[in-house]
Amino acid sequence: MSKRINFDMSSGDKDEPPSIAGLNAFSPSLLADIFNQLPEAVVVADMSRRVVYANPATERLFGYCRSEMIGQRTSLFYAHSEDFNEQGEQRYNPNVNGGMDNYRMSYRCADGSVFLAHTCGGLLRDLEGKPSGYIALVRPSRPMEKSIDTLQRLHAISANPALDRGARIDAILALGASHFDLPLAIQSRIDGEQYLVEHCVSPDGAVVPGARFDLPGTYCVTTLRAGRPVGFHHTAQSELKKHPCYLNFGLESYIGSPIHVGGRVYGTLNFSSPEPCSPFTPDDLIFMQLLADTVGHEIHEREMNDQLRALARTDELTGLANRRAIMETLEWQIARARRSGLPLCVLSMDLDHFKQVNDTWGHAGGDSALRAFARVLVRSCREVDRCGRLGGEEFIMVLPDTDLDGGRAVAERLYDTMAATPLQVSDQDRITMTFSAGLALLRPEETVAPLLHRVDAALYQAKNSGRNRLCVAGD
Numbered sequence: 001m002s003k004r005i006n007f008d009m010s011s012g013d014k015d016e017p018p019s020i021a022g023l024n025a026f027s028p029s030l031l032a033d034i035f036n037q038l039p040e041a042v043v044v045a046d047m048s049r050r051v052v053y054a055n056p057a058t059e060r061l062f063g064y065c066r067s068e069m070i071g072q073r074t075s076l077f078y079a080h081s082e083d084f085n086e087q088g089e090q091r092y093n094p095n096v097n098g099g100m101d102n103y104r105m106s107y108r109c110a111d112g113s114v115f116l117a118h119t120c121g122g123l124l125r126d127l128e129g130k131p132s133g134y135i136a137l138v139r140p141s142r143p144m145e146k147s148i149d150t151l152q153r154l155h156a157i158s159a160n161p162a163l164d165r166g167a168r169i170d171a172i173l174a175l176g177a178s179h180f181d182l183p184l185a186i187q188s189r190i191d192g193e194q195y196l197v198e199h200c201v202s203p204d205g206a207v208v209p210g211a212r213f214d215l216p217g218t219y220c221v222t223t224l225r226a227g228r229p230v231g232f233h234h235t236a237q238s239e240l241k242k243h244p245c246y247l248n249f250g251l252e253s254y255i256g257s258p259i260h261v262g263g264r265v266y267g268t269l270n271f272s273s274p275e276p277c278s279p280f281t282p283d284d285l286i287f288m289q290l291l292a293d294t295v296g297h298e299i300h301e302r303e304m305n306d307q308l309r310a311l312a313r314t315d316e317l318t319g320l321a322n323r324r325a326i327m328e329t330l331e332w333q334i335a336r337a338r339r340s341g342l343p344l345c346v347l348s349m350d351l352d353h354f355k356q357v358n359d360t361w362g363h364a365g366g367d368s369a370l371r372a373f374a375r376v377l378v379r380s381c382r383e384v385d386r387c388g389r390l391g392g393e394e395f396i397m398v399l400p401d402t403d404l405d406g407g408r409a410v411a412e413r414l415y416d417t418m419a420a421t422p423l424q425v426s427d428q429d430r431i432t433m434t435f436s437a438g439l440a441l442l443r444p445e446e447t448v449a450p451l452l453h454r455v456d457a458a459l460y461q462a463k464n465s466g467r468n469r470l471c472v473a474g475d
């Protein structure tokens, strides 16, 4: 049968904290067991403020081993000696009436770095109520609950169908900035020695998407060299104090990770601040990796979607725009020409006697000729022109800001190039091929279908009147 214990939690007075008298008798090692497991640093000092106990979390947080702390004055931990004196007046003296108290304090680690932390501390009294010493619990800035909360938020962002991929990355940056309590958040793409900001959270607007920096001038060069998450919480106190990023931007604290996309290093995710912060824990670095992996996944998905979209709009054989893509371009260019009042021409082309190529050199020979013709088209047009393959041996060119004279000039150039460029149909053979073409100028108020109808009619006319020629569409 289990032993019943009276924890005596029900103090009659609601303002009094519950008593835990009896617990010690139940388990004398209880307090030590708890202190050993706590993520908070627990320091107990005697009446002269010399350390008599420090738990394992104190060693981790401050970087001293226990023997270096025991017997030392607690001034060892303070960043500023005046704080030690002030706390001695306010809290850590036998004359204070209150018990434990919560406050924030700047501390200094064994390596000289400084951090801010929440502290709960005050006077201890013995069983007779006489002052016996002092205790302080120093809480690292990110307790476990905060990490769980951040994880839940991260999941909510990734699973939110209302957010597009860019909005998700922005939301992850904001989440990471709040998690680490570092105001500047950047997702970068690395392009050679260039650091390109793709997404950022920058409270003062000092960094904007599209900004470029030399990679060696950023802390991320360190992260990329390490190939894993890296964090430093007080640059002035570290070997990075001569780093150009510190000299130019004065960023005291930084945590960052490489972003991997499809097995390659894409860029970095990083959070930073002009202020020093609490030292980063191993958990922080794991968390950093998790955020960077999530961003990497979003970028990978975006790239795959872009590739799929491009594939759905590309003619597989020639790499030109396919019918669907060229129709969209035409719609868009017609709307643009209406707004601008500038002319728009469409040139439709069909290789002559193409069937004979297939019959002589086989389908592969015909495919080779189609690819070679596509290359001629791409080489002959301006960047703003769009070439497409409608199917079979029929091709089209959309020529913005081009009148009929301009369209004729394009066609003539193509005829000259084709006459001078035999197309490859097999390993050994190249043949000179001709094509027939129809040209039409967009009329006011005309839409895609009637325009294409007129171009087709002109092409048909070119075929019927002997091939290897251009006919211009009339009414």
Ligand SMILES: Nc1nc2c(ncn2[C@@H]2O[C@H](COP(=O)(O)OP(=O)(O)OP(=O)(O)O)[C@@H](O)[C@H]2O)c(=O)[nH]1
Residues within 6 Å of the ligand: 317, 350, 351, 352, 353, 354, 355, 356, 358, 362, 363, 364, 365, 366, 367, 370, 391, 392, 393, 463, 467
């Ligand atoms: N190799 C290859 N042949 C294709 C492709 N698409 C259509 N063809 C062939 O292209 C040929 C078109 O023949 P026709 O419509 O008679 O045209 P043509 O021989 O060029 O004659 P004209 O246009 O009147 O000068 C057919 O043999 C089709 O099978 C393709 O993607 N690859």
